[in-house]
Amino acid sequence: MIPAIVSEYRKFFSTRMWWILTLCMAVFFVAVSFGMAWLFAYQATHNGLSDSMLQALQPTVYGLGPSMGYIIPVIIGAFAVTSEYRHNTIVPTFLAEPRRWVVMLAKVVAGVPMGVAVGIAGTLACLVGGGLGFTTGGVDPMLWTSTMWTNFALSILAYVIWALIGVGLGMLITSQVGVIITVLAFTQLIEPLANIALNQFAGASVLAKFLPAAASGSVTGGTDIYAMMSMTGTDGALGVWQGAAVLAAYGIVFGVLGYVLRIRRDVS
Amino acid sequence: MVIIENLTKRYGSLKAVDNLSFTAKPGTVTGFLGPNGAGKTTTLRMSTHLIRPDAGRATFDGTPYDKLVHPARHVGVALEPVVFHPGRTAINHLMAIAPYAGVGVERCHEVLGLVGLDDAAKKRVGKFSLGMRGRLNLAAAMLGDPQTLILDEPVNGLDPEGIRWIREFLRDLASQGRTILISSHLLSEVQQTVDDVVIIAHGRLVYQGSLGDLESSANSSIRVETPDPQALAALAVRQSWTVSEVTQVSVVIEGPQASDVGAAAFAAGIPLAGLTAQSTDLESIFLSLTEGQGGMR
Ligand SMILES: Nc1ncnc2c1ncn2[C@@H]1O[C@H](COP(=O)(O)OP(=O)(O)O)[C@@H](O)[C@H]1O
Numbered sequence A: 001m002i003p004a005i006v007s008e009y010r011k012f013f014s015t016r017m018w019w020i021l022t023l024c025m026a027v028f029f030v031a032v033s034f035g036m037a038w039l040f041a042y043q044a045t046h047n048g049l050s051d052s053m054l055q056a057l058q059p060t061v062y063g064l065g066p067s068m069g070y071i072i073p074v075i076i077g078a079f080a081v082t083s084e085y086r087h088n089t090i091v092p093t094f095l096a097e098p099r100r101w102v103v104m105l106a107k108v109v110a111g112v113p114m115g116v117a118v119g120i121a122g123t124l125a126c127l128v129g130g131g132l133g134f135t136t137g138g139v140d141p142m143l144w145t146s147t148m149w150t151n152f153a154l155s156i157l158a159y160v161i162w163a164l165i166g167v168g169l170g171m172l173i174t175s176q177v178g179v180i181i182t183v184l185a186f187t188q189l190i191e192p193l194a195n196i197a198l199n200q201f202a203g204a205s206v207l208a209k210f211l212p213a214a215a216s217g218s219v220t221g222g223t224d225i226y227a228m229m230s231m232t233g234t235d236g237a238l239g240v241w242q243g244a245a246v247l248a249a250y251g252i253v254f255g256v257l258g259y260v261l262r263i264r265r266d267v268s
Numbered sequence B: 001m002v003i004i005e006n007l008t009k010r011y012g013s014l015k016a017v018d019n020l021s022f023t024a025k026p027g028t029v030t031g032f033l034g035p036n037g038a039g040k041t042t043t044l045r046m047s048t049h050l051i052r053p054d055a056g057r058a059t060f061d062g063t064p065y066d067k068l069v070h071p072a073r074h075v076g077v078a079l080e081p082v083v084f085h086p087g088r089t090a091i092n093h094l095m096a097i098a099p100y101a102g103v104g105v106e107r108c109h110e111v112l113g114l115v116g117l118d119d120a121a122k123k124r125v126g127k128f129s130l131g132m133r134g135r136l137n138l139a140a141a142m143l144g145d146p147q148t149l150i151l152d153e154p155v156n157g158l159d160p161e162g163i164r165w166i167r168e169f170l171r172d173l174a175s176q177g178r179t180i181l182i183s184s185h186l187l188s189e190v191q192q193t194v195d196d197v198v199i200i201a202h203g204r205l206v207y208q209g210s211l212g213d214l215e216s217s218a219n220s221s222i223r224v225e226t227p228d229p230q231a232l233a234a235l236a237v238r239q240s241w242t243v244s245e246v247t248q249v250s251v252v253i254e255g256p257q258a259s260d261v262g263a264a265a266f267a268a269g270i271p272l273a274g275l276t277a278q279s280t281d282l283e284s285i286f287l288s289l290t291e292g293q294g295g296m297r
């Protein structure tokens, strides 16, 4: 198991893809969180947004990364699998370790430090962008609160789980383009629509909190951004660890399905 | 020792590999031969558990590939087509496999030296020529200093100098007692490298044995020039030799040695003008074996 993990780790860091993506993500988050923070600050100072409302919104801005930009850790996690199928390096990999489940488990384990690295970059980006946005907008950024470190850690946890979901999706789809299209279609289209739709029906609205972004939002403690946009709010959001468990369940389902349907197949 | 037992793989109605069994012995280079599409790569992929056989199995010194603990330390494999991540440097490619082979960066540089790629260690593989990729593939297979080496079409795309180099490289490894199995669709390209040959056609074994036996198994024919071909042909029939051709001035006889023909003609008082032994070249033996349906064993 150890050789497989070391190998996966080396494979990941010997290509340029991961830091290019991470850098783009960080720049994007600084900009978005800055814009959002500034907007909320403006609402507070000019349009009478209450202090308590503002303070409820601030964690949303700082936790923007996992709930809005989870596509990045997903892509990076999926890349550990899809890149091997794209360049067919899965052949030397399986020659070196014919027990395929060992290879896949190693990709999951190696995905943790990758998720942490991406998570630190993404979370810092939101803290910097959001902090600057609130400050320039003329309100207290509330960065140095007692819960800040907890939020920081939880945000990184969410990134890690998203990276692992990515590994699972990569196993299921094995095509990088396929993963990107699936994730974009889901996060940008299906999930917001599903969120709105589910919240229209009293009985179904309990399900909305189990949607990935909502579960992710409950991990970071911030109110989920999509639920807010649907204006009804999620129906009693999940707790931190419940959210993490729901997310992890997505990853496990994708991974197990992927292993059974794709990974065990012949490679040529 | 590589033992292939009854390997079979079907693709739809096509039997890519059909109940194939053969062995490759330690201390020898075994040539695994057959025309394109004969089933060589499929056999090697089944042996290394990349694809699942419909029947049969392969063992390496008694152990199936997926039961080897750290296969890279026992069996070095380089398959067709050669695959690398184009953005990775040669040394990083090897370093990714190194943990499985249980080796460090020194050994990676060592095998690069072994295949003459010392200067290209830090170059991205995307910029490598075909020949360099072949060498890097070989270097990767050598990483764990394996006792068994399996190379799929290792001379494909190599220039004559590269073929000579790999020949000496493999001969040297075999002389150390290792088991070397190399595939090729051209017998002539590996003729001077291999000791034993395994020839397949349409997924089935058509010949297994030493290269020397294959050569002598060829029917050597003798062209005899004589002013009296009819008498000579009659003589040949009496000796129960096969006469394959009779012209105005010559007879082609199959079976006997040239000296036997000379002696018999002398005893029968038939004048001879010339005797030429015509041995079939290996490549035509190979072609007749793989094109015909019949097997030799
Ligand atoms: N994945 C596959 N699907 C269908 N047919 C295949 C597949 N792989 C190989 N074949 C067929 O099996 C036969 C043997 O192929 P291969 O083992 O590559 O031959 P060789 O390596 O001797 O050239 C060929 O007819 C080839 O077209």
Ligand SMILES: [Mg+2]
Binding pocket: B040, B041, B042, B080, B152, B153
């Ligand atoms: Mg082939």
